[in-house]
Amino acid sequence: MANPVFHPDYKPAPYWWEAWKPADEQRTEVPAETRVAIIGGGYAGLATALELAKLGVECVVLEATAPGEGASSRNGGGVSGGVNIGKSITGSTLDSNSPRAAALLSDGSDAFGVIEALIESEGIECHWRRSGRFVGAWTPKHYDSQAKKIDRLNESAQSGAYMLPRERLREEMASDFYYGGMVVERSGQLHPALYVKGLLDRVRARGVPVCGYAPAGRITGEPGAWRIETGRGELPAPGPAAP
Ligand SMILES: Cc1cc2nc3c(=O)[nH]c(=O)nc-3n(C[C@H](O)[C@H](O)[C@H](O)COP(=O)(O)OP(=O)(O)OC[C@H]3O[C@@H](n4cnc5c(N)ncnc54)[C@H](O)[C@@H]3O)c2cc1C
Numbered sequence: 363m364a365n366p367v368f369h370p371d372y373k374p375a376p377y378w379w380e381a382w383k384p385a386d387e388q389r390t391e392v393p394a395e396t397r398v399a400i401i402g403g404g405y406a407g408l409a410t411a412l413e414l415a416k417l418g419v420e421c422v423v424l425e426a427t428a429p430g431e432g433a434s435s436r437n438g439g440g441v442s443g444g445v446n447i448g449k450s451i452t453g454s455t456l457d458s459n460s461p462r463a464a465a466l467l468s469d470g471s472d473a474f475g476v477i478e479a480l481i482e483s484e485g486i487e488c489h490w491r492r493s494g495r496f497v498g499a500w501t502p503k504h505y506d507s508q509a510k511k512i513d514r515l516n517e518s519a520q521s522g523a524y525m526l527p528r529e530r531l532r533e534e535m536a537s538d539f540y541y542g543g544m545v546v547e548r549s550g551q552l553h554p555a556l557y558v559k560g561l562l563d564r565v566r567a568r569g570v571p572v573c574g575y576a577p578a579g580r581i582t583g584e585p586g587a588w589r590i591e592t593g594r595g596e597l598p599a600p601g602p603a604a605p
Pocket residue numbers: 401402403404405406407424425426427428429430431432433434435436437438439440441442576577578579
């Protein structure tokens with residue numbers, strides 16, 4: 363009998379993989395040497411590789427599974443520009459009026475611009491759109507805590523955020539379930555798997571080796587070189603010596 367917890371349409375694989383499924387048929391060889399070894403072939407590693415390649419710095423991406431198979435092809439695709447800064451698993455939140463929060467929000471705001479410019483300049487087709495976002499308030503207390511953040515969001519991250527009281531909820535959604543919420547205009551949406559595929563294609567097109575199934579293991583340093591065990595041979599990366 364099918365497990366009643368799951369909807370009949372439930373599939374265990376990420377929905378996004380229907381458009382692009384991470385795989386590594388190429389099994390790019392781990393080179394004999396590199397200047398910079400980047401560990402991890404998700405957004406962070408591939409975006410780093412792209413920037414280094416643009417600057418003409420030799421680099422290699424080492425990925426333990428298939429490039430893009432980590433969180434970067436499994437997430438919600440929401441690009442917030444800072445709205446989620448301060449959230450935590452424990453429920454404790456960063457003091458939104460602290461100088462640290464302002465600095466983090468400012469960086470988040472910059473990141474929104476960077477990602478938008480990158481998608482455009484590299485011509486990455488990933489369903490990018492400035493959709494805006496609505497964050498529903500679960501309780502009146504939650505609504506009040508959102509309202510306290512609005513000024514900081516708009517000052518530090520230029521979020522274009524405003525509160526929507528409960529009686530206006532249907533301007534944003536076909537439900538009366540929430541206690542109002544927060545609208546954030548400077549917020550976007552993309553297809554996460556197509557975005558990581560786009561980064562991977564651009565990195566490979568610039569000649570950077572992206573080596574799947576090459577997990578970085580022990581990293582050692584000796585005068586003039588780092589050495590990285592990769593699971594597919596050792597990779598020397600000449601540079602500053604380990605302390
Ligand atoms: C369910 C979910 C929903 C999310 N929703 C959103 C969202 O809506 N908006 C948003 O902005 N963010 C969201 N995130 C967060 C976002 O997905 C991550 O912040 C982002 O993908 C991190 O990119 P990354 O390159 O650091 O990590 P990853 O994409 O996970 O890449 C890290 C890679 O490193 C590899 N690796 C690990 N160890 C080694 C090793 N020793 N050697 C070689 N390779 C190694 C892993 O295999 C992996 O492929 C969500 C995350 C999850 C899980």
